[in-house]
Amino acid sequence: MQIQKSVSSVEINLFNLSQAILSSQDYLLSQQYPDGYWCGELESNVTLTAETVLLHKIWGTDTILPLHKVETYLRRQQNEQGGWELFYSDGGEISTSVEAYMALRLLGVSQEDPALIRAKDFILSKGGISKTRIFTKFHLALIGCYDWRGIPSIPPWIILFPNNFFFNIYEMSSWARESTVPLLIVFNEKPVFQIDPVFTLDELYAEGITSVKYILPSNKNWSDIFLILDKIFKWSRKNNLVPFYKKSIQASEQWILNHQQESGDWGGIMPPMINSLIAFRVLNYDVADPCVQRGFEAIDRFSIEDEKTYRVQACVSPVWDTGWALRSLVESGLKPDHQGLVKGGEWLLNQQVLDYGDWAIKNHKGKPGGWSFEFTNRFYPDLDDSGVIVMALHGVKLPDENRKQAAINRCVEWMATMQCKPGGWAAFDVNNDKNWINEIPYGDLKAMIDPNTADITARVLEMLGSCGLEIDGDRVQKALTYLDKEQEADGSWFGRWGVNYIYGTSGVLSALAVIAADTHKPQMEKAINWLVSCQNTDGGWGETCWSYDDPSLKGIGVSTASQTAWALIGLLDTGKALGTFATDAIKRGINYLLASQTIEGTWEEAEFTGTGFPCHFYIRYHLYCHYFPLMALGRYYKLSSQM
Missing domain, CATH: 1.50.10.20 (Glycosyltransferase)
Known part of the structure; x- marks a missing residue:
C-alpha cells in the first residue's frame, strides 16, 4: 500500500x-430549538402520508386533515414517468406508486385525472398491483381493493409463546415486533371497511381483474414450507379451528396497550402507529377513546404542514440530530462550554432512558442507561444513538460534570451487556439474528431481524477509543475479530x-x-x-x-x-x-x-x-x-x- x-x-x-x-x-x-435540541426533517417516500389518509378514512376522521394540501404534496412528488419514487431519482417504484394512487383516489381524485392516467400507465408497465409488496396489498385489502386470500396468515397464537421458546415475538426485530402484534388482530379478522367515495382499483391489475391469482409466490426452495403452513393456517381460521383464538387476540390487545408510549406512539415509528390504530378500529374502540386519541395526536406530531403541503414523517430524530450537531460544533472549534452546547448537552442528559425495555427480555444482566432516537421511546433505546450521545457529551463541558460522567458510565455498562454472540453490536436487541424469520411470506421486506452489523459495532468501538472508556473482558477483541470477518475483499x-x-x-x-x-x-x-x-x-x-x-x-x-x-x-x-x-x-x-x-x-x-x-x-x-x-x-x- x-x-x-x-x-x-x-x-x-x-x-x-x-x-x-x-x-x-x-x-x-x-437551527437549534429553544429547549436545546436539533431536529431536522426526516424525509422518506410518500407511502406514510398515503397510509395516514387511509387510516383517517377508515376511522372517518379524514376531515381533520388539510386534504387539499395532502393532494398537492402527492401531486408534486409524482415524477415525469408517472410514478412515485422510493428514493430520489430512482425512476419510480411500483408499491410506492400504487399507494400514492390509492391515496389520491381516497381524496376524491378521478381515475380520469391526467396525473392518475400517467400513474396507471406506469404501474401497469411494472406489472400492476399483483407485483406490489405484501403491505401494499394489505392496505388495499382493508378497503376491498385486494382480496385477503392473497395476504399471508399470521397465527395469532404466536403471541402466547414463552420468551424462551425457539420462536416468539422477541425473536423479531423491534420494529417488526411493534408492527406485527397489532396485525395479529387485523390479519385474523380480515376487515373490509366501507369508505366514501366508494371505488375499486381494478384498472391497476395488469392481468385483468378476472385473471388475478391471489396466491403467495413460490421461492422454489426450503422456504416454500411456509406456503404449506399458510394454507393450513387459513383453513383453520376459515373453519374456526384456531387454538386459543380469543385468548390470543386479548393478549395482543393488551400488549399494544402496554407498549403505547406516554406520547401516544408505538416504537417511535409510523408503521406500528398506523397498525395499532387499525387494530383498535377492528376491536371497535370508540374514536374518543384516550388510547385512540393519543395515537392520532402522535401521528399529528410526526406531520409537517406548510403553506401548501401536508406530509408525514416516518419518525422524528431529535436525539440523533442533537448528538451529531454537538459533535460537529465541538470538533469544528466551538468552545465546549458554549451556551448552545451546554443547553444541548443538558437536554440530552434528560433524555437518557432509565426504564427496562424489550431489550431486557433477552438481556438479563444489563441495567438501563441508553438513549433512543426520538423524543420518547422508553422501550427501545439503541446502540447507535447511545454511542453518538456518549461521544457528544464527552466533548462538551456541562455545569454538573459528575452527573454527566455518571450518565456516560451507566450507558457504557448497558452497552457492554448488549454485545451479540458473533462479537458485534446490533441496533436495538441482542442476538436477534434468526435468518429464517426473514423467509416467512409476511416478511417480504427482509427486515424481520436485527443482527449485529459493522456500522453499529464500529460506533461502539469508536466511542470507547475516542472517550478513553473501557469495557470488561475480551469484548473489544471479539468486536475487532467480527469487523475483520465483515471486511469485503476490496x-x-x-x-x-x-x-x-x-x-x-x-x-x-x-x-x-x-x-x-x-x-x-x-x-x-x-x-x-x-x-x-x-x-x-x-x-x-x-x-x-x-x-x-x-x-x-x-x-x-x-x-x-x-x-x-x-x-x-x-x-x-x-x-x-x-x-x-x-x-x-x-x-x-x-x-x-x-x-x-x-x-x-x-x-x-x-x-x-x-x-x-x-x-x-x-x-x-x-x-x-x-x-x-x-x-x-x-x-x-x-x-x-x-x-
Whole structure:
C-alpha cells in the first residue's frame, strides 16, 4: 500500500476554510430549538402520508386533515414517468406508486385525472398491483381493493409463546415486533371497511381483474414450507379451528396497550402507529377513546404542514440530530462550554432512558442507561444513538460534570451487556439474528431481524477509543475479530444504516483509528485505498441506494455533501492514526465541500443517504448535509498542519 506522503498540488486556502467553518457553525446554531435540541426533517417516500389518509378514512376522521394540501404534496412528488419514487431519482417504484394512487383516489381524485392516467400507465408497465409488496396489498385489502386470500396468515397464537421458546415475538426485530402484534388482530379478522367515495382499483391489475391469482409466490426452495403452513393456517381460521383464538387476540390487545408510549406512539415509528390504530378500529374502540386519541395526536406530531403541503414523517430524530450537531460544533472549534452546547448537552442528559425495555427480555444482566432516537421511546433505546450521545457529551463541558460522567458510565455498562454472540453490536436487541424469520411470506421486506452489523459495532468501538472508556473482558477483541470477518475483499464495509459502503467503511475506519491502529494497519490501508478509488472527478464522493440491490455499484454515485464528509472523516482519522495521509484525495474532497457550500453556510442535497431497510426504505435526513460536512472541515482544519 502506497499512501501519499508528498504535499498535494491541490491547495486549501485556510482563511476560506475558517470562514466556511464559522459560517456553517452559525447556520447550525440558528437551527437549534429553544429547549436545546436539533431536529431536522426526516424525509422518506410518500407511502406514510398515503397510509395516514387511509387510516383517517377508515376511522372517518379524514376531515381533520388539510386534504387539499395532502393532494398537492402527492401531486408534486409524482415524477415525469408517472410514478412515485422510493428514493430520489430512482425512476419510480411500483408499491410506492400504487399507494400514492390509492391515496389520491381516497381524496376524491378521478381515475380520469391526467396525473392518475400517467400513474396507471406506469404501474401497469411494472406489472400492476399483483407485483406490489405484501403491505401494499394489505392496505388495499382493508378497503376491498385486494382480496385477503392473497395476504399471508399470521397465527395469532404466536403471541402466547414463552420468551424462551425457539420462536416468539422477541425473536423479531423491534420494529417488526411493534408492527406485527397489532396485525395479529387485523390479519385474523380480515376487515373490509366501507369508505366514501366508494371505488375499486381494478384498472391497476395488469392481468385483468378476472385473471388475478391471489396466491403467495413460490421461492422454489426450503422456504416454500411456509406456503404449506399458510394454507393450513387459513383453513383453520376459515373453519374456526384456531387454538386459543380469543385468548390470543386479548393478549395482543393488551400488549399494544402496554407498549403505547406516554406520547401516544408505538416504537417511535409510523408503521406500528398506523397498525395499532387499525387494530383498535377492528376491536371497535370508540374514536374518543384516550388510547385512540393519543395515537392520532402522535401521528399529528410526526406531520409537517406548510403553506401548501401536508406530509408525514416516518419518525422524528431529535436525539440523533442533537448528538451529531454537538459533535460537529465541538470538533469544528466551538468552545465546549458554549451556551448552545451546554443547553444541548443538558437536554440530552434528560433524555437518557432509565426504564427496562424489550431489550431486557433477552438481556438479563444489563441495567438501563441508553438513549433512543426520538423524543420518547422508553422501550427501545439503541446502540447507535447511545454511542453518538456518549461521544457528544464527552466533548462538551456541562455545569454538573459528575452527573454527566455518571450518565456516560451507566450507558457504557448497558452497552457492554448488549454485545451479540458473533462479537458485534446490533441496533436495538441482542442476538436477534434468526435468518429464517426473514423467509416467512409476511416478511417480504427482509427486515424481520436485527443482527449485529459493522456500522453499529464500529460506533461502539469508536466511542470507547475516542472517550478513553473501557469495557470488561475480551469484548473489544471479539468486536475487532467480527469487523475483520465483515471486511469485503476490496477493503470496504457494508453500511446497514447509511448509504452504503462509504458509510460503513468510514465508520469502521474511525473506530480502528482510535482503538486498533497498531494491530489493524493492513485492514485500514486496504479500506483507504478503496475510498480513494471511488472518489469522483469533482473531488466529492457519492453512492447510490441501488448499491444495496447491486453491490457492483458500491461507491458509485453523484457527489453529495454527507457522503463526501463521511469519506473525508474516515481518511482524516486514519491519517492521524497512521501518521500518513491520502493528502491529494483529502484536499480535493475539502475543496469540493468549500465550493458547494451555500452563502447561508449550509449544503444542499436531494439524495437519500440514510437507510431504514436496505432495498426497501430510505431516508433523507435534512441535517446530514450540514453537520457531517462541518465535522469534516473541522477535523481537517486541526490536522492541516500535519499534511
